[in-house]
Amino acid sequence: MPEPIPFSEPPWLCGHPSPYYNESHIEWQRYCRQFITENLTQYAMQWENEGQVPEDKYSKFAKANMLIPNLPAPLPKQALEAVGITTIGPLRVEDFDGIHQAIYVSEIIRSGLNGPASSLCTGIAYGTPPLLKFADKALQQRVVSDILSGKKRICIAISEPDAGSDVANIQTTAKKSADGRDYIVNGSKKWITNGIWSNYASMCVRTGGSGANGLSVLLVPLKDQKGVSMRRIPVSGQKCAGTTFIELVVILSHHLDRSLISLPRLDDVEVPVENLVGQEGMGMKYIMTNFNHERLTIAVKVTTQARVALATAFEYCMKREAFGAPLMNQPVVRHRLAKAGAQLEAQWAWVESFVYQMGRLSKEVSDAKLGGLTALAKAQAGIVLNECSQCAQLLFGGNGYTMTGQGELIEKISREVAGARIPGGSEDVMLDLSVRQLYKNYQRATSKASL
Structure with a gap:
């Protein structure tokens, strides 16, 4: 191995002793370096200039189980086994720890460009954990397998035109329908990374009064759904990360016959109450x-x-x-x-x-x-x-x-x-x-x- 350029590698990869890393971490780093270099790093500049990561790359990462390291450790072994995932490269799922994840996260941005990495990783990294930690079993069984296998994509939708870091000020509302079967969602989300490609959003909405105690999390369907309008937002950097503006503008429903009807434009989106993640007011x-x-x-x-x-x-x-x-x-x-x-x-x-x-x-x-x-x-x-x-x-x-x-x-x-x-x-x-x-x-x- 050639002598690394000063500052180009963390000390532990330059042969310096460290209490944090064991043989498993060393083997994992080598695997990540090879896989990510072959499938992302060498193309990152080209993709960033083009403003898009090829669609098949997400599937390639998914088939190699290389989207899973974006999830926090310990990994959800039972949910992963349900879709046939027991190993990630040289690692067993149950052996994956936070240091393995940090190695992966570091390796995936070795190109120096955040856009290509974010294009593949941000949605599953931050949109999936609320479902794994807080959603009931029925909701998990309905959507989590497709997300973990890469068949469906997800994002996290918190920021709004008038509420970014001030999460407690979120204005997007979700009110129960008269029959109690749906949440009527009204609002918009802005700067949502990966939103444009996502089938779902783990969305923070207001189900109660003002302030933090009025917030909840809903799983809101996005892609190819009547009533949801999404467009990419031009940003100065990370051009291929898919930064998105989401508008909830027409009724959606879990009733199939109604979802196929062409409806007038309304400031509402209808989401089944079964899509509530955890409990109301705990958002x-x-x-x-x-x-x-x-x-x-x-x-x-x-x-x-x-x-x-x-x-x-x-x-x-x-x-x-x-x-x-x-x-x-x-x-x-x-x-x-x-x-x-x-x-x-x-x-x-x-x-x-x-x-x-x-x-x-x-x-x-x-x-x-x-x-x-x-x-x-x-x-x-x-x-x-x-x-x-x-x-x-x-x-x-x-x-x-x-x-x-x-x-x-x-x-x-x-x-x-x-x-x-x-x-x-x-x-x-x-x-x-x-x-x-x-x-x-x-x-x-x-x-x-x-x-």
């Missing part, structure tokens, strides 16, 4: 629990993207000459690389520790103790990406500002920084959330100690 809890998984995977992915940017800049500075010598001979260049590199490696070590801790704590304890810190790690990942991207773009000079040629990757990464700092909880909101939760936990602990 905020379900979403927040899901957010911890989402934010940690974002932190892994974004920190890896920062690694790609910085390593690409390091390599460029070794070969690019200016003033009669390689750029690397300039102290100011080395200083800039060092500052970004220190942030990168500190962030990576922090993220690794989170992955380890979450694998050793119960979900309930993890959510309570690490929820705020996970939000902070997600926010910091975006800050580190911004530092590494700016460093790379400045060192590439004009090439880093050019959409083709030597600096094409760096120019594209620079346009994805906002996509790391906003989705999954906007940076300033995450910073505030982290301190509020830490403060709340401290108050709770000290009040109990004083009793």
Whole structure:
């Protein structure tokens, strides 16, 4: 194996001792590197320029069971066995842990581009867990097998035109019909990754009054359904991730004869009550629990993207000459690389520790103790990406500002920084959330100690 470019690999892959990784993780990383390079990484730039990942790639990942690692560990063994999935590459399903997942997430963005990876992964990663954790058996049996096998696609639909990180302010409503058989859903969702390709959305809606206690989660049918209008939203980065605007504009129903009738445009969508995920009024809890998984995977992915940017800049500075010598001979260049590199490696070590801790704590304890810190790690990942991207773009000079040629990757990464700092909880909101939760936990602990 050739000597890696500095900063291009995490320390454990450079031969540095680590307490986190065992032989199973090493074998899994090799498998992921080979499969993902062959089926995604080498084509990522082409697909991002075209704005679309070929449709058959999702099926290819599904047939290899390589969509499953997007789910949080431990994997749903019983649900996977129901569709004939007992292994993923060299791993048995029951042996898959959080470190295996972090390796997968890191490997899938080694191209440095989030769009192709998000095109394949985001929907199943964040739309499926609410069903696996909170939906009743009847709803799970109806839809989960098709999602896990890749026959159907799903997304998570939370953000709205007027409610992004402020989840408690969601305005999309779901009210019971007169006969009590359906929820009448009225509203819209915006910035929904993978929405345009999805058969279903795990959708946060308002079934009660104002505030967090009025929220619930519904499984809403999307693709090829009368009454649901979806269109792609042009965004500055991640062009092939399928960012979508969803409008719920005509009645849908579980009554087949009614669903085939051409109806006038209404501001309603009718969804069977059986599509309620868990209990009414518990939507905020379900979403927040899901957010911890989402934010940690974002932190892994974004920190890896920062690694790609910085390593690409390091390599460029070794070969690019200016003033009669390689750029690397300039102290100011080395200083800039060092500052970004220190942030990168500190962030990576922090993220690794989170992955380890979450694998050793119960979900309930993890959510309570690490929820705020996970939000902070997600926010910091975006800050580190911004530092590494700016460093790379400045060192590439004009090439880093050019959409083709030597600096094409760096120019594209620079346009994805906002996509790391906003989705999954906007940076300033995450910073505030982290301190509020830490403060709340401290108050709770000290009040109990004083009793």
